[in-house]
Amino acid sequence: MITLLSAPSNLGLRPPEPGSVPGSAKAPEALREAGLYERFAARGATDSGVVLPGRYVADDDVRPAGRVRNEAAFVDHSLRLAARIGDAIDAGQAPLVIGGDCGILVGAGIALKRRGGAGLVHIDGHTDFRHPGNSEECAAVAGEALAAAIGLHWPAIADIDGLSPYFPAGRTAHVGHRDDDEEQEEVRGLLARVTPAAEVSARGAQAVASESAAAAGEAYWLQLDVDVLDPSVMPAVDSPDPGGLSADELTALLRGLAPRAIGASITVFDPDLDPDGRYARLLVEVLSEGLSELGSGVRPA
Template sequence: MNILTPDKDLVVLDAPSNLGLRPLSPGTVPGCYKAPWALRDAGLVQRLNAKDAGAVVPPRYVATWKPGDGVRNGPAIAAYARKLAGRVERIRADGGFPVLLGGDCSILLGPALALRGSGRYGLAYLDAHSDFRHLGNSPYVGAAAGEDLALATGRGDDYLTDIDGLRPYVKDEDVIVLGVRDEEDLQDFSDSGLTFIPGTDIDVDRAKDVLVRDELDGFWIHVDADVLDPAVLSAVDSPTPGGLDAAQLTELLRGLLALPGAAGLDVTILDPDLDEDGSQAALLADILVSALS
């Protein structure tokens, strides 16, 4: 196993894409693309003593979409995944531990593609929602931020799921999903090979069984801010009651990051437009600093 654990070589890279989200209301643009700025304004890069890798600028967001159009902004997402993958590959080649600041959940395709190009990697997926919508369980696909786990595991259009002939970027048996709390979402996993632990259960030993195996070269950690309870952090597009508190998320991340093979982390979905005083960005920054330091 190629072991890389977070230390002085933390490298922060902005991935300010909102391409995978629907507008919250007509005529608006999802504000999560501003999240990297909000987290930086909370001092995240300096507090982590991290190297600054700048940003990967996404293509223009197009709001118009109707059922039957396929994945919203799909070709742009595929192009962005390639660019992001290249930057993640360079960070890792230089010995860095990438910390990606999104943006929406579709940015996961970038690091998933990068890691797949160098071996077989697992995925710890922390989210309030399954993000597992595909034509096998839904009448149509739409916003990739609700489909990114399906796309990463090879379910969807070839141009998104088979970039460079590498489908699937992550095998079902190499994924553990933590934090999903909607029963309908959980049903999406019933016929898959994905391991999932619902709600606020924290079981790093179970995660270790999935993520630390001889056949894996390591694993990536995806953190959707909505894994936190809305009473703790509500500045997300789809807040769902019953989530983790700040201490629980910090504990979970510390446990995952302590496992051999942790290869990088992304954090997504914080919407600064819904966080007028910046307090929720500051809280999320505190959690990341506590977990990564």
């Protein structure tokens, strides 16, 4: 059974402009208003409520070196989110976590590592692989989440409660980056499988889903950043880059991956960039069709 869990954290993002706050924290309620929770409830899904984040603070002027933005609040939210995801898994449910920014992947990773570990399929228009070993600008976990998930970040983020890595690199597949992604070669050298968006379009979503699932193993977490969609389809994200997937391609990719996923997280939709709700409604269609069988093929532990 699927259960929906809201995680409206924007703690891992840069401010869109000085003095403002990222809008991704509004995504769970915008998608609820657009009918997402109703669609899943009609198929028997439950609602597991919300894990609220701490206050977002643009702390660039006072943050010490070697720390990410909103670090204490980020770690606290990750631990509380991990507990709630873990409760759902222990109850035999498939958690569908609606974020929020990509940093919520850390909470999912903590929950799964505490239960013996799992693979990861990471669908994102960027590799999210900035880390202290390749950049002097580490501060926003949303752009560093995949690196943190496999243990390549400062210990305060990548080794919470001594659990690093949250996901093994050898069971992690990434899908969806653009051809100019700066970290793609490093990612290719570390992960089990890496597939750019152009290859999904060229070879077909079904083939890529099958290969990614095989790389991630028997059961895995499914992370979706909706900026994998082309900005002609989904401009309501913080970093829209051309060359992404169509809505049909993403739906097919999710449909192929969902059954063997222990759970999934959806991130970086920004309702502030969707004043009439049209992109929220599009996401409802993609997610309700693509994830309808989430967890259905996972064998009980």
